Amino acid sequence: MLRFAVLGSGSSGNSAVVCHGATRVLIDAGLSARQLEQRLLALGIEPDSIQAVVLTHEHGDHVGGLDVFCRKRPLPVYGTRDTCTVVGEGLKSRVHWQKFEAGQAFTVGPLAFDSFSVPHDAVDPVGFVVSDPSSGNRVGILSDVGQVTTLIRDRLKAIDTLFVEANYDETLLQNDTKRPWATKQRISSRHGHLSNDQAAELIVSVATERLHRVVLGHLSRDCNTPEVAIRAIHGQLVKAGFADVHVECACPKHPLPLREAARHAPPPGASPRLSEADGDATPADASDDASPRDEKAEARPPRRSLRSASPQPSESFPGWQQGEWAF
Ligand SMILES: [Zn+2]
Numbered sequence: 001m002l003r004f005a006v007l008g009s010g011s012s013g014n015s016a017v018v019c020h021g022a023t024r025v026l027i028d029a030g031l032s033a034r035q036l037e038q039r040l041l042a043l044g045i046e047p048d049s050i051q052a053v054v055l056t057h058e059h060g061d062h063v064g065g066l067d068v069f070c071r072k073r074p075l076p077v078y079g080t081r082d083t084c085t086v087v088g089e090g091l092k093s094r095v096h097w098q099k100f101e102a103g104q105a106f107t108v109g110p111l112a113f114d115s116f117s118v119p120h121d122a123v124d125p126v127g128f129v130v131s132d133p134s135s136g137n138r139v140g141i142l143s144d145v146g147q148v149t150t151l152i153r154d155r156l157k158a159i160d161t162l163f164v165e166a167n168y169d170e171t172l173l174q175n176d177t178k179r180p181w182a183t184k185q186r187i188s189s190r191h192g193h194l195s196n197d198q199a200a201e202l203i204v205s206v207a208t209e210r211l212h213r214v215v216l217g218h219l220s221r222d223c224n225t226p227e228v229a230i231r232a233i234h235g236q237l238v239k240a241g242f243a244d245v246h247v248e249c250a251c252p253k254h255p256l257p258l259r260e261a262a263r264h265a266p267p268p269g270a271s272p273r274l275s276e277a278d279g280d281a282t283p284a285d286a287s288d289d290a291s292p293r294d295e296k297a298e299a300r301p302p303r304r305s306l307r308s309a310s311p312q313p314s315e316s317f318p319g320w321q322q323g324e325w326a327f
């Protein structure tokens with residue numbers, strides 16, 4: 001079973017974890033080592049069980065905790081050749097570099113990683129599709145990208161969960177008085193970051209019936225809000241006929257719950273609609289709950305309003321608080 005969680009996302013630090021059985025892989029390590037450890041533990045993941053770190057690019061908000069995290073546990077670190085070179089220059093700890101060329105695939109245990117180039121102001125930035133060959137489930141990772149390319153659209157087809165940055169709202173960026181004009185130009189340039197509208201257009205263009213969840217990341221503190229981002233993206237998904245895709249924002253301060261990447265397969269004889277009402281339950285939840293499927297579905301409120309699409313203070317994850325979410 002392929003599972004995915006964002007440990008934290010924003011200009012202060014980015015990291016996510018993808019799991020399959022006993023295989024756990026960090027994607028970026030931009031939080032402090034202490035925060036990485038605490039947030040992994042909050043998700044029930046022992047930090048020493050991490051088997052590898054995979055890097056998207058060398059910016060500090062993606063690698064800032066790597067040195068200390070790897071000091072305690074020498075790990076294989078996967079990155080493009082240039083990314084490894086630049087990151088390695090600033091590292092004191094010894095890591096086992098696993099270099100690849102953008103566009104190449106590699107495996108970590110049973111997980112397959114397909115990399116692809118993305119435009120961003122880094123030496124050789126990449127995105128990934130992480131897949132579990134046994135189930136075919138796929139998670140797309142697209143963080144820090146200035147422009148959506150044909151290659152990106154092509155590689156992100158047929159994914160179950162997509163993590164994508166939604167950095168800024170165009171109006172809020174234009175009206176922002178803290179940033180000089182040159183900085184705004186860099187953010188919105190082809191090698192900067194994606195706006196909400198650009199992210200929405202991409203998501204709709206790659207959405208298929210199997211798309212289950214979209215996690216928005218790297219939201220600007222001043223030029224975006226979770227409400228604005230979710231409204232923009234979910235609104236476009238609804239218009240395109242994908243109203244049942246769950247959209248949520250990653251938070252800088254707390255991890256999101258570890259969730260199964262793909263939709264649950266509908267049980268024999270049940271309608272797909274009823275099974276989708278169970279979308280947030282872990283498989284353990286589903287199997288431990290002996291109540292008939294139809295009763296479970298009827299007991300739940302309708303979930304596809306904007307509020308139900310946004311992250312709620314989670315009963316299954318008490319560390320997630322609404323007040324923290326609205327950072
Ligand atoms: Zn970056």
Ligand SMILES: [Zn+2]
Nearest residue numbers: 059061062144
């Ligand atoms: Zn970044």
